[in-house]
Amino acid sequence: MASARFVTFEGGEGVGKxxxxxxxxxxxxxxxxxSVRTREPGGTPKAEAIRSFILQGKSESWGVGAEAVLFAAARxxxxxxxxxxSLAGGKWVICDRFADSTRAYQGLAGGVDDKLIDALEDIxxxxxxxxxxxxxxxxxxxxFERVRQRAIEDGMPALADRFExxxxxxxxKLRESFLKIAEAASERCVVLSADQDADDLEEAIWLIVTSRFPEISHGRREA
Incomplete structure (x- = not known):
């Protein structure tokens, strides 16, 4: 039986996470x-409430430091x-954003001191x-052009949240921040171009996962 693993997806807005x-x-x-699919901020009722508060822009006037604290509380x-x-129960956890996003958005791009980011991560x-x-x-x-085109195709307005x-x-600057994080944690992070067909990107991710965790199947899906 394959060990439970914790896999996160990071990157800027509209990259297809x-x-x-x-x-x-x-x-x-x-x-x-x-596996369990989840997201940040969010994933639990309390964290989802914090997500709604932040993304509606209600915390913006408090400053990026306060936002970092709110993200940590949700996390x-x-x-x-x-x-x-979930991990203790043997299920993989696949998360759309995690602590790297706070380090990128509020830390490297937002200017919050590394010491505060480190302390919040520890907690x-x-x-x-x-x-x-x-x-x-x-x-x-x-x-962002991809996001706009998707909204047009879906017949929906392209509404922007607090960060979009x-x-x-x-x-x-945010993009550069994620690349810096990946370089500093190269044993954990793998960078892939999101500017490719979704099916091709899926295959590239699957190859990385099966290579990193050889205890799971290396087989490809039947056509």
Missing amino acids: STQVKRLAARLSEVGIG HDHVTSLIAP ALEGHVPDLTIVLDMDPALA KEDLDFHR
């Missing part, structure tokens, strides 16, 4: 591995209520560091 989280969970199911509940119990994670982090990388201008409404310079 949610899609690939769903696809990886489906691939694991096909080889008999149970601590997420870890203790969902992530840790919130309780030792639960991902076994693998997939960083999906894409030019922010292309990513930041200017392009912020998102370029």
Whole structure:
């Protein structure tokens, strides 16, 4: 039986993290591995309430330091209520964003001191560091065009949340931040170009997962 693993997806807005989280969970199911799909901020009722508060922009006037604290509070509940119990129960956890996002958004791009980010991680994670982090990388201008086109196709307005409404310079800085994090934690992080077909990206991710964790099947799905 394959050991439970904790896999996170990181990257800027509109790079396709949610899609690939769903696809990886489906691939694991096909080889008999149970998993839990979740997201940050969110994943539990308390954390989802904090997510709504932040993304609606209600915390913006408090400053990025306060936002980092709110994210940590949500993360601590997420870890203790969902992530840790799921891993202890033998299920993989596949998470759309985790602690790297706070370090990128509020830390490197937002200017919050590393010491505060480190302290918040120590409190919130309780030792639960991902076994693998997939960083999906894409030019922010292309990513936002993708979001706009998707909204048009779905017949929905392209509404921007607290972070999506930041200017392009912020998102370029954010991209650089994720790449710096990946470089500093190269034993855990793998960077993949998100500017490719979703099926091709899925296959690239599956190859990384099966190579990193050889205890699971290396087989490909039947055509």
